[in-house]
Amino acid sequence: MSLQTISAGEFSLVPIRYLDRYSIMQWRNEQIYHLRQSEPLTKEKQDWYFANVVERLFDQENPEQILFSFLKGDTCVGYGGLVHMNWLDKNAELSFIMETSLEKEHFNTIWSVYLTLIERVAFEDLKMHKLYVYAFDLRPHLYETLEKNNYFQDARLKDHCFFEGKAKDVVIHSKINPLI
Numbered sequence: 259m260s261l262q263t264i265s266a267g268e269f270s271l272v273p274i275r276y277l278d279r280y281s282i283m284q285w286r287n288e289q290i291y292h293l294r295q296s297e298p299l300t301k302e303k304q305d306w307y308f309a310n311v312v313e314r315l316f317d318q319e320n321p322e323q324i325l326f327s328f329l330k331g332d333t334c335v336g337y338g339g340l341v342h343m344n345w346l347d348k349n350a351e352l353s354f355i356m357e358t359s360l361e362k363e364h365f366n367t368i369w370s371v372y373l374t375l376i377e378r379v380a381f382e383d384l385k386m387h388k389l390y391v392y393a394f395d396l397r398p399h400l401y402e403t404l405e406k407n408n409y410f411q412d413a414r415l416k417d418h419c420f421f422e423g424k425a426k427d428v429v430i431h432s433k434i435n436p437l438i
Contacts, residue, residue, distance in 0.1 A: 264375045269368075270407070271375045273316070274325040278334040279308050281357070287338075288358040291421065292396050320345045324379070328372055335360060336368060338381055340389075348387035352376060369403045381435040388434050394419050395427040404431040 264271045272408040283304040286295060313322045322343055328336035338354030354376075356368050390412060392399055403410070412432035417425035 259341065262299050264378050268330055269371045270329045271294070271372075271379065272329060273327075274312060274337060274339070275327045275334065276357075277352045278306055278327045278337060279304050281334055282355075283397070284319055285355050285358055286361040288323075289355060292394055293296065293355070320381075325353075326356070326370075326376070328375075337370065338372065338374040340384075341355045341388075348357055348385065350380060350389060352387055352389050352391050365399060366406070369400070370407055373404075373409075377433070381437055385438070386435060387404075390430050390434055392428060392430050394421060395429050396421060401429060401431060408436075409433045 262273065277291035280301065283299045283301070286293060287298045312325060315323060320343070323339055323341040324338060324343070325339035328338065329361065334357075335363045336354060338352065340350040340355045342351040344350065352373075354369065354372050356365070356372075359408075360368060365409065377389065382390055391400075391404060391409065395414075405411075409431040411429060411434070413430040415428040415430070418427050418428040
């Protein structure tokens with residue numbers, strides 16, 4: 259990537275910071291219900307992940323994922339990135355989670371800013387063709403935000419996951435690079 263910081267107003271994306279690892283762990287544990295995470299993270303597991311997975315991403319030419327800390331000023335209020343990257347077909351899944359306490363009042367705003375910034379990375383810098391969001395059908399407000407940001411429902415996988423003992427759909431929203 260050519261840029262190390264991508265900004266919009268008071269928000270910015272920076273390469274994932276080691277110092278944010280425990281905040282990220284806390285948010286993931288608080289929001290485990292909508293993540294593909296089978297058990298709560300511990301500090302030991304989080305430290306291992308950063309040392310053995312995240313650190314190595316910085317040395318790879320075509321990593322499987324590119325992760326960012328999402329900052330408001332200098333404070334991390336979320337994290338995410340491009341995951342399950344397919345460099346041959348030029349597509350990637352978007353991942354994002356914000357500080358749990360911000361979800362109720364600022365979900366749409368923060369997600370919209372995040373999408374604007376991550377699309378700059380994916381579409382302008384990396385020349386990706388398509389981005390998609392894979393989400394358990396648990397948070398309809400996510401779909402509203404995606405659609406307001408020109409994502410379209412690309413697929414609905416019927417009864418694709420279990421939540422609290424009940425089969426749920428997975429909904430995939432996508433956006434094609436408008437620059438190509």
